[in-house]
Amino acid sequence: MTLRLDAASPEPPFAQLRAQLTAQIGDGTLRPGDRLPTVRALADELGIAPNTVARAYRELEDDGLLVGRGRAGTFVTDPETSRGSSDDHAAAERAAAAYAEAVHALGLDPREALTVVRRALGV
Incomplete structure (x- = not known):
């Protein structure tokens, strides 16, 4: 280079x-x-x-x-495997923060919160 x-x-x-x-x-x-x-x-x-x-x-x-x-x-990066713009990633970060806040407010255990996310993502 x-x-x-x-x-x-x-x-x-x-x-x-x-x-x-x-x-x-x-x-x-x-x-x-x-x-x-x-x-x-x-x-x-x-x-x-x-x-x-x-x-x-x-x-x-x-x-x-x-x-x-x-x-x-x-x-x-590999343009074939990188998906989404930085705006998409920023939006996902905001959504994750909102979810984490809701999980804390509900008193849900973090492990269960991750299980809920995995289920929602289908992974």
Whole structure:
């Protein structure tokens, strides 16, 4: 993976980084499952602030091209297996929070609450 930032470009560094990573994912240089450098490592390599890399990664996650897996790292997604937009995931998170609140209000045991969810999902 080769990334270069042009300090003379009117395009901000995060946008340059985002565009280059998008292109490399699109042309197969970066393939599904590839792990990207950590935010700090890439920032050090490019001589930019970690927040700049973090913003590019975050926007690529929002685009569905990357997935962050906490301490495991940031990976290129597989467009064949990744489903739903970040909006869908955010809506699911809100629904789960509302369900958890209702479960607590009903005094239901968390294990039973998970059984109810599994049954509803058919798993």
